Amino acid sequence: xxxxxxxxxxxxCHDHHYLHNSLSxxxxxxxRSFNSFSFKPNSLSxxxxxxxxITHVSLEDPIPQETQKADASNPxxxxxPDRKTKSYIWVNPRSPRASKLRQHSYDARYASLxxxxxxxxxxEATEEDVSQVLRCLGDKILEQDAVIVLNNMTNPExxxxxxxxxxxxxxxxxxxxxxxxxxxxxxxxxNLDRAEKLFDEMLERGVKPDNITFSTIxxxxxxxxxxNKAVEWFEKMPEFGCHPDDVTYSAMIDAYGxxxxxxxxxxxxxxxxxxxxxxxxxxxxxxxxxxxxxGNFDGCLNVYEEMKALGVKPNLVxxxxxxxxxxxxxxxxxAKNIYKEMTNxxxxxxxxxxxxxxxxxxxxxxxxxALIVYKEMKEKGLELSVxxxxxxxxxxxxxxxxxxxxxxxxxxxxxGNCMPDSWTxxxxxxxxxxxxKVSEAEAMLNAMLEAGFEPNIFVLTSLIQCYGKANRTDxxxxxxxxxxxxxxxxxxxxxxxxxxxxTQSPKxxxxxxxxxxxxxxxxxxxxxxxxxxxxxxxxTFRKEASELFDSIxxxxxxxxxxxxxxxxxxxxxxxxxxxxxDLGLTLxxxxxxxxxxxxxxxxxxxxxxxxxxxxxxxxxMNDLSKAVEVGEELPAVLxxxxxxxxxxxxxxxxxxxxxSHLKELNxxxxxxxxxxxxxxxxxxxxxxxxxxxxxxxxxxx
Numbered sequence: 001x002x003x004x005x006x007x008x009x010x011x012x013c014h015d016h017h018y019l020h021n022s023l024s025x026x027x028x029x030x031x032r033s034f035n036s037f038s039f040k041p042n043s044l045s046x047x048x049x050x051x052x053x054i055t056h057v058s059l060e061d062p063i064p065q066e067t068q069k070a071d072a073s074n075p076x077x078x079x080x081p082d083r084k085t086k087s088y089i090w091v092n093p094r095s096p097r098a099s100k101l102r103q104h105s106y107d108a109r110y111a112s113l114x115x116x117x118x119x120x121x122x123x124e125a126t127e128e129d130v131s132q133v134l135r136c137l138g139d140k141i142l143e144q145d146a147v148i149v150l151n152n153m154t155n156p157e158x159x160x161x162x163x164x165x166x167x168x169x170x171x172x173x174x175x176x177x178x179x180x181x182x183x184x185x186x187x188x189x190x191n192l193d194r195a196e197k198l199f200d201e202m203l204e205r206g207v208k209p210d211n212i213t214f215s216t217i218x219x220x221x222x223x224x225x226x227x228n229k230a231v232e233w234f235e236k237m238p239e240f241g242c243h244p245d246d247v248t249y250s251a252m253i254d255a256y257g258x259x260x261x262x263x264x265x266x267x268x269x270x271x272x273x274x275x276x277x278x279x280x281x282x283x284x285x286x287x288x289x290x291x292x293x294x295g296n297f298d299g300c301l302n303v304y305e306e307m308k309a310l311g312v313k314p315n316l317v318x319x320x321x322x323x324x325x326x327x328x329x330x331x332x333x334x335a336k337n338i339y340k341e342m343t344n345x346x347x348x349x350x351x352x353x354x355x356x357x358x359x360x361x362x363x364x365x366x367x368x369x370a371l372i373v374y375k376e377m378k379e380k381g382l383e384l385s386v387x388x389x390x391x392x393x394x395x396x397x398x399x400x401x402x403x404x405x406x407x408x409x410x411x412x413x414x415x416g417n418c419m420p421d422s423w424t425x426x427x428x429x430x431x432x433x434x435x436x437k438v439s440e441a442e443a444m445l446n447a448m449l450e451a452g453f454e455p456n457i458f459v460l461t462s463l464i465q466c467y468g469k470a471n472r473t474d475x476x477x478x479x480x481x482x483x484x485x486x487x488x489x490x491x492x493x494x495x496x497x498x499x500x501x502x503t504q505s506p507k508x509x510x511x512x513x514x515x516x517x518x519x520x521x522x523x524x525x526x527x528x529x530x531x532x533x534x535x536x537x538x539x540t541f542r543k544e545a546s547e548l549f550d551s552i553x554x555x556x557x558x559x560x561x562x563x564x565x566x567x568x569x570x571x572x573x574x575x576x577x578x579x580x581x582d583l584g585l586t587l588x589x590x591x592x593x594x595x596x597x598x599x600x601x602x603x604x605x606x607x608x609x610x611x612x613x614x615x616x617x618x619x620x621m622n623d624l625s626k627a628v629e630v631g632e633e634l635p636a637v638l639x640x641x642x643x644x645x646x647x648x649x650x651x652x653x654x655x656x657x658x659x660s661h662l663k664e665l666n667x668x669x670x671x672x673x674x675x676x677x678x679x680x681x682x683x684x685x686x687x688x689x690x691x692x693x694x695x696x697x698x699x700x701x
Contacts (some may be wrong), residue, residue, distance in 0.1 A: 004487050082480055083226050117152035125157035134165055150181040156194055159185040176202070178210045187220035188377075192229060210584040211242050215251075220269030221252065227258035246277040253279065255287040255527055265290055274307070281307075285318045292325030300325040301334070314345070332369065335360040351382050358388050362395040369397055371404065378411075386418045388688045393427035397434070405431050422453040423649065429459050433466030441466045457488050461497045467499030473509040476501055480516045490520035492556045496563065499524065503566040505610075524560075531568060531576060538559045544580055551588055557589045558607065566611030577615045584612075608642035608675075610657055613642070617658075621690070628690045632684045644677035665693075 012173040062454060074317065122131040137145060146166040153159045162184045172178060179202050186195040202209060209262050214237050221230035234252050237244060237523060244252070250272055257265035269287055269587065272279055284307045290300035304322055307314065314322075319342040326335040339357060343349070349357075354377050361370035374392060377384060382394075389412045396405035409428060412418050425448035432441035445455065455463075460483050467475040480498070495517065502513050510532070518525030526549050530541045545564070549557050559583045568577035584590040593616060595602045603620045605613040617640070640662075642654040655677050662669050669684035681689075 009604050042603050045188050049381050049408075051419075054685045067557055070241060086546075092514060106554050109146065113148040119148045120149070121153055121155040121160045125155070127161055128500070130161040130165060141166065143167055145176075146172075147177060147181055148171060149692060150178065151184065153185050154188050156185055156189050157193055160194075160198075160523055169663075173206075176205050176210050176213060179207060180210075180216055181672060183213065183216045183220070190220065190224040192217070192220050192226060194225050203646075208244065211245065211248070214242055214244075215238075215248050218251065219254070222255055227255045227256075229462065230255035231261065232257050246272075246275065250277045250283055252281045253287040254283040256291045262290050262294065279307075279312070280312070280613075281312060281315050281318055281517055283521065284312060288318065288321045288325060292328060294320070297329035297331065300329075306422065314342075316342075316350055316353070319347065320350065323356035323360060327356055329528050330363040330364050332360050332366045336369070351377075354542050355385075355388055358501045360389055362391040365395060365398050367399045367401060367404075369393060374408070382413065383410075383417055386412075386421055386424070389418055390421070390427065393424060393431075397427045397430040398589060400431075400434065402431050402437075418632060420451065422448070422456060422459075425453060426456065426458045426462070427452070429643065430462040433462040433469075436466065436469045436470070439464055440472050454486065455482075457483070457491060458496055459545050460488070461494050464494075464501060465497050468497075471505065471509075471595045473501075473505055473512055477516060480520070486520070492521075492552050494560045495524055496556050499528075499563040502528070502564055503570060507571065507678065518647035523551055527564070528567075531564065531573065541576065544582055545580060545583055546587070549583075558584075561589050562612045565615055566609050569611035569614060574615075574618070577611065581612060581619065583614045591618075599637070600639055601635050601637075602639040602641060604641045605654060605658075606641060608654075610654065613654060613658070614661070617661075621693075624686065625693070626689050627688055634687060636683050638669075638681050638683070638686050640679040642677050642679070660688055 016192075081420070095265075100564065103413075110546075116136065120130060123133055134149075150159060150162060150166070153162065159182055163178060164292065166178060167175070170178075179198065181199060185196050186192070186198070199209065199213070199217065200215070211379060214233060217233050221227070221233060225678050231601060234244065234248070236254065249268055253265050253268045256262075256268065265287070269279075284303060287298045287303045291297070291303060300322060304314070304318070307318070308579045319338060320340055323335050324330070326338065335357060337585070338350070339353070342353070354373055358370055361367075368437065370392060374384075389408065392408050393405055396402070396408065405428060409420070409424070412420060412424070419690045425444055428444045429448070432444060445459065445463065448455065448459070460479055463479050464476050467479060468662045477497075483494070498513060498517050498520065501515075504512055505513060514528055514532075517528060523544075527541075527544050530544055547613075549560070553561060561580060565577045565580050565584075568580065570576070581590070583594065590608070590612075593604055595604065601624075603616060605616060608616060624638070640658070642658050644653070644655055655671070658679065662679060666689070668681045668689050669679040672680045
């Protein structure tokens with residue numbers, strides 16, 4: 001029967017083959033002969049019998065090299081010239097005699113050594129107290145006894161003293177073993193500093209470290225959340241002639257990933273897949289996090305699927321990491337599927353699970369799902385952090401959930417552990433501003449100031465939008481002046497909001513707003529001035545508008561172009577509206593506005609403001625009229641796609657406005673009953689109408 005003792009059992013620890021059967025054992029297989037079967041006198045065969053060599057064992061005597069087990073092919077009475085004859089007897093495991101033999105077995109000895117280790121953990125960290133505990137081992141201390149005692153200790157102070165005690169009294173065949181099991185104690189305590197000092201002592205005493213030495217220190221660094229140290233010790237191994245094995249390499253995927261060396265981590269992972277290394281769940285979790293942080297969200301899912309294919313069962317940490325990645329990827333549908341799989345596998349969601357789901361649903365505006373998670377957390381008594389409350393409030397601002405936001409804010413204030421911050425107030429002011437609730441927005445601003453927070457550019461942008469909706473131009477100007485007083489630089493979004501306010505203001509108030517816009521963005525101010533002038537040089541307006549679009553960020557170009565066209569339509573400047581729309585097409589601010597197939601020509605207006613949509617319709621109808629004039633064949637169907645949605649803070653959508661506008665034009669387009677947001681007509685009806693129509697006038701936005 002072979003026994004194996006690992007001096008550093010962990011994911012980085014392996015059997016010490018040099019201990020052979022004198023220093024190693026496996027508790028699982030101890031005295032299997034006593035416990036592995038029951039005695040049936042009438043059916044017992046030679047193959048089912050187990051024999052024991054009776055040997056007296058005490059704590060002070062050497063341990064027998066091995067407990068012999070009869071081989072079915074060579075029973076004790078067989079004549080084998082290559083083996084010595086030994087006396088064996090079979091003992092009924094239920095007999096009193098078996099119980100006495102167990103007391104003298106290595107199980108009893110091991111249990112005694114474990115008790116000694118426990119006593120050392122609890123005694124005073126003095127040489128005298130440690131020596132007192134270890135005296136029960138007698139004068140003939142065995143090397144394997146020292147290994148077992150140290151291997152079961154958890155107190156780093158007394159472990160060092162016990163290590164010194166054993167080292168003075170023993171001449172071990174491999175002194176590195178004692179060092180390794182002592183290092184393991186430091187790993188249990190997550191004390192890397194002590195481990196490094198003991199390593200230095202090893203070198204001073206001329207003891208050569210082995211693979212187990214390094215794997216133990218590396219794992220100590222990992223459990224101590226010091227990945228850079230783990231990498232440092234891993235890269236020292238070649239200096240001492242040590243070569244990492246597969247398990248160590250696998251662990252270093254995690255260490256390199258946590259240390260920020262993503263390339264090395266992924267390089268080792270590629271090698272792990274090729275050479276079929278065993279990878280633990282912690283490493284898989286790190287790999288998912290690495291791919292998620294780099295934006296390779298498909299890579300996250302691939303690692304997850306590979307892990308399952310290898311038979312590694314995902315744990316809660318892996319599911320939470322994956323849910324967090326899907327949240328940042330804005331893939332809430334995949335987060336829902338992963339969460340369902342997790343619960344089907346019997347895992348209960350933790351606070352981290354709910355937090356990841358809230359972030360995933362909140363960012364993607366899955367409002368109903370987010371609110372369900374929120375209610376479930378409250379039912380389970382789980383507290384939300386300020387960040388999670390703000391995530392919910394920001395989502396409510398995005399989707400126009402005014403009442404829900406107010407309830408969440410009250411819950412936040414009454415929670416006792418979360419105080420609203422500037423982002424909390426910012427979201428609520430945005431919600432009330434977009435809803436046109438001026439008094440509520442102003443009350444929230446006052447609460448923000450009382451809480452010690454100055455309004456930031458997001459708050460002031462929302463307030464300007466609020467006052468603009470209410471046609472309170474003077475308040476808009478005062479808010480703009482406040483921005484300058486706070487020394488806040490207007491950004492593209494702020495200027496876009498000012499431009500949007502102009503589209504809602506009466507013509508006589510535009511001068512006040514132009515002055516503000518001119519201070520915030522002179523290029524935009526110049527374009528607005530040229531737009532309002534009846535006459536300007538040929539191409540000047542288009543040139544200045546083009547330079548403006550080149551100077552602003554890509555995410556606001558469409559909003560600027562929409563607002564400028566809306567302003568033109570409001571002021572009945574159809575020619576400039578068309579010029580701006582054409583510029584938008586040229587600069588690819590607007591794309592995929594028209595589509596043509598052999599059977600249908602379509603105009604797509606979903607991404608446009610009302611003024612821009614009306615301008616696009618005007619241009620499209622003129623193009624259709626020209627096609628009819630030159631005899632071009634129209635397709636069987638013509639369609640206008642307005643989309644079926646409505647603005648989150650308004651009851652009106654583009655479809656409802658267009659329906660009435662098409663009726664005013666007497667256009668033969670009718671809403672399709674089976675295609676929401678589509679207005680269709682036939683070739684015959686369109687041709688007849690186009691031939692009879694005169695150029696339509698655009699109604700004011």
